[in-house]
Amino acid sequence: MKIAVLGTGGGGRAHAAKLLELGHKVFVGTRDPEATLTRTEPDMMGNPPYGQWLADHPGLTLLSFGEAAAAADELVINGIDGHNAVAALSDIADQLAGKTLVDYAVPFIYNPDVEHPWPTPWGVMPKLDPVDTDSLGEQIQRALPKTRVVKSFVTQEQSTVVDPKAIGGGDHTMFVAGDHADAKQAVTDLLKSYGWSDILDLGPLVCARGMEMYAHMHSAIGFGLGQQSGGHFGIKVVR
Amino acid sequence: MKIAVLGTGGGGRAHAAKLLELGHKVFVGTRDPEATLTRTEPDMMGNPPYGQWLADHPGLTLLSFGEAAAAADELVINGIDGHNAVAALSDIADQLAGKTLVDYAVPFIYNPDVEHPWPTPWGVMPKLDPVDTDSLGEQIQRALPKTRVVKSFVTQEQSTVVDPKAIGGGDHTMFVAGDHADAKQAVTDLLKSYGWSDILDLGPLVCARGMEMYAHMHSAIGFGLGQQSGGHFGIKVVR
Numbered sequence: 001m002k003i004a005v006l007g008t009g010g011g012g013r014a015h016a017a018k019l020l021e022l023g024h025k026v027f028v029g030t031r032d033p034e035a036t037l038t039r040t041e042p043d044m045m046g047n048p049p050y051g052q053w054l055a056d057h058p059g060l061t062l063l064s065f066g067e068a069a070a071a072a073d074e075l076v077i078n079g080i081d082g083h084n085a086v087a088a089l090s091d092i093a094d095q096l097a098g099k100t101l102v103d104y105a106v107p108f109i110y111n112p113d114v115e116h117p118w119p120t121p122w123g124v125m126p127k128l129d130p131v132d133t134d135s136l137g138e139q140i141q142r143a144l145p146k147t148r149v150v151k152s153f154v155t156q157e158q159s160t161v162v163d164p165k166a167i168g169g170g171d172h173t174m175f176v177a178g179d180h181a182d183a184k185q186a187v188t189d190l191l192k193s194y195g196w197s198d199i200l201d202l203g204p205l206v207c208a209r210g211m212e213m214y215a216h217m218h219s220a221i222g223f224g225l226g227q228q229s230g231g232h233f234g235i236k237v238v239r
Numbered sequence: 240m241k242i243a244v245l246g247t248g249g250g251g252r253a254h255a256a257k258l259l260e261l262g263h264k265v266f267v268g269t270r271d272p273e274a275t276l277t278r279t280e281p282d283m284m285g286n287p288p289y290g291q292w293l294a295d296h297p298g299l300t301l302l303s304f305g306e307a308a309a310a311a312d313e314l315v316i317n318g319i320d321g322h323n324a325v326a327a328l329s330d331i332a333d334q335l336a337g338k339t340l341v342d343y344a345v346p347f348i349y350n351p352d353v354e355h356p357w358p359t360p361w362g363v364m365p366k367l368d369p370v371d372t373d374s375l376g377e378q379i380q381r382a383l384p385k386t387r388v389v390k391s392f393v394t395q396e397q398s399t400v401v402d403p404k405a406i407g408g409g410d411h412t413m414f415v416a417g418d419h420a421d422a423k424q425a426v427t428d429l430l431k432s433y434g435w436s437d438i439l440d441l442g443p444l445v446c447a448r449g450m451e452m453y454a455h456m457h458s459a460i461g462f463g464l465g466q467q468s469g470g471h472f473g474i475k476v477v478r
Contacts, residue, residue, distance in 0.1 A: 125445075132455075134368045168477035177459070202463035206364075210456035216371075216449035217394075217456075220416070221476055224441035236475040237460055238407035 004029055006065055006073035006088075007045065007079030008036055008050045011104065011158035015077050018162035020059050024192055027061050029068030031088070035058065036062065069095035074188060076100065082107035082136050090143045097146035100183040102190075103208075104153035104161075107136040108214045125219065137208030141179065148183035151208035152176045152191070155218065157231035164195045164234070172234030173198045175205035200237060243268055243311035245304055245327075247275055247289045248282065253315050255399035261432055265301050268307030270327070275301065286334065308334035314425060315320030315339065321346035321375050325373035329382045336385035339422040341429075342447075343392035343400075344383040345454045351388050364458065367451065380418065387422035390447035391415045391430070394457065396470035403434045403473070411473030412437045416446035432457030439476060 005016045019026045027203060030036040030050075037051045047053070054060060061071070069076050069092050082087050082105035089096065090199040108126035130136065131237045137151035155175055164170045174196045178184045188199050202211070222231050244255045245268040258265045269275040269289075276290045286292070291383035294297060300310075308331050310313050315335060315440035318325050328335065369375065376390035392400045394414055403409045413435045417423045427438050442452070461470050 069335075119432040127370050132367050132452075152473050155375075172475075172477040175460075175463075200460065200463050202459040207455075207459040207463070213371075213452040214449075214456045216446075217453045219448040220441040220449040221414075221439065222415075224439050224446070225476070225478065232478070234477040236477050237464070238409075238411040238473040239464065239471070 001025070001075060002027065002071055002073040004068040004076040005079060006030075006068060006076065007081070009079060009081070010045055010047050011153075012077070013047065013053060013119055014158045014162045015079065016060055017057055017180055018194060019150075020125075022055060026059070027060075027063055027068040027071040029063055031065060033062050033064060066092040066095045067225055068110070069099070072099060075102070075118035075190065078103045078105065078140070081105060083109060085136060086139050086143050089140055089187055093144050093146070096144055100148045100150060100180075100186050101121065101140070101144065102150050102152055102187050103137050103140055104151070104158075105136055106154060108215070116227045121216040128215065131213060132209065135206075135208040135212050137177070137205050137212070148178065148180035149205060150176055150178035150180070150183050151205060151211055152187050154211050155214050155235060160231075160234060162194050167232065167234040168236070170197060172236040173200055175200050175202050175207075175211060177202040177205055179205045179210060198236070240264070240314060241266065241310055241312040241357040243307040243315040244318060245307060245315065246268075246320070247301075248318060248320070249284055249286050250392075250400075251318035252286065252292060253397040254318065255299055255403045256296055257433060258260075259296060263301075265298070266302055266303055266307040266310040268304040270304060272303060274299050305334045308338070311338060313338055313343070314429065317342045317344065317379070320344060324350060324375060325378050325382050327380055332383050332385070335383055338381065339387045339389060339419075339425050340377055340379070341389050341391055341426050342376050343390070343397075344375055345393060345451055346370070347454070354471050363399070364455065367454065369451060371448065374415070374442055374447040374451050376451070380444055387417065387419035388444060389415055389417035389419070389422050389426045390444060390450055391426050394453050394474060399470075399473060401433050406471065406473040407475070409434055409436060411475040412439055412452060414441050414446075415456050416441040416444055416450060418444045437475070 002025045003019050004027045005012050008030045016026050016028050021142050033140050072151050108127050109129050141149040191199050194205050240321050241264045242258050243266045244251050255265050256416050323342050326379045348368050380388040415423050430438050
């Protein structure tokens with residue numbers, strides 16, 4: 001398949017590399033391809049410069065957000081950070097129309113000018129916006145009525161999403177939620193190709209609220225297990 | 240031990256019955272014992288009248304909130320609903336001073352006069368208050384500076400909390416969070432006596448935010464599994 005991955009952060013890189021390995025044609029979208037390629041410093045999260053990473057992954061095509069979305073035949077993975085996702089995706093609504101968009105962003109507010117009210121022993125915890133009575137997944141769906149939005153991936157580290165067997169032999173649970181059954185099936189098929197066997201359909205996209213709000217629990221579990229866990233754990237729904 | 244259980248709902252009943260079975264002296268607290276005993280209708284959640292239930296559990300002592308808290312030698316379980324917990328517990332701060340209070344409430348707003356913004360296919364989902372930047376557990380700790388508050392139980396159905404082996408042979412995870420190590424140890428010991436073997440200390444009480452916000456995910460998983468699941472599942476942290 002021709003699949004687009006929007007975003008050049010750690011999550012986007014994990015998906016792009018895995019999809020390439022699985023034999024797909026992968027189109028990576030970024031705001032400004034030239035700027036992305038000329039950057040020589042690690043990004044905000046400490047990932048090496050994208051140009052350097054791209055050289056190690058021949059076969060990937062780096063385009064603008066809109067060009068990458070247009071190149072996908074059906075599936076687009078949204079790896080744009082939560083704070084910027086609605087605006088950036090609205091700009092390319094036409095290119096996303098008729099396609100399935102998987103969103104895994106957490107709507108954290110990282111604005112350094114905002115006082116964050118959750119200082120923790122392990123640093124400052126960003127707050128969520130929206131939270132509780134709305135979700136980023138729903139906001140994106142409202143902004144893109146011609147696109148089928150599926151929320152998934154968000155309850156796991158991105159390295160685990162593309163390599164579930166690295167944790168407990170793969171015996172843990174991935175969730176999907178969305179208002180379009182065919183789109184959820186497409187994402188479920190993608191997850192199976194990543195190695196997932198326990199995929200639970202939570203129901204409509206309103207369930208994205210619970211999935212995004214789980215972010216704080218995910219952080220707490222990671223730190224409860226100790227800094228050394230590095231998010232290297234999964235959640236299993238035990239029936 | 241002499242243990243107090245505040246609240247006469249389903250959670251309070253589950254704990255009171257289990258503690259009695261384990262050989263403890265159990266003091267159940269309610270706002271107005273006489274009113275509780277004279278009620279002949281099922282409660283809001285469909286539980287049978289408390290007087291009837293109490294007759295089936297000889298050995299339990301029904302008192303006011305303050306009398307029950309005073310009767311506990313160390314451990315008090317808070318089963319007062321989230322919306323009323325801070326006010327009701329503040330009223331008995333003196334009786335709770337120097338003791339460990341385990342809180343498992345979710346701060347749902349059930350006020351029928353408030354328009355709930357989360358109508359779901361399975362009904363209306365109450366919103367949380369506080370959420371994200373504060374938690375009920377922290378509010379209770381601030382209101383009771385002389386009490387050691389531990390947040391626990393909240394990520395499971397109460398029937399599961401007192402009978403973990405009913406799900407997957409007991410191989411799933413219970414969480415504790417709090418600012419007092421000795422209090423967390425007391426709650427961990429209680430959980431072990433209930434049959435829990437995988438108990439993860441998340442860290443300070445600020446982690447109660449993630450635990451309470453997990454409520455929406457818990458609901459979504461329950462409904463994803465189907466109405467027939469009846470909350471009959473657990474969450475395992477797979478390392």
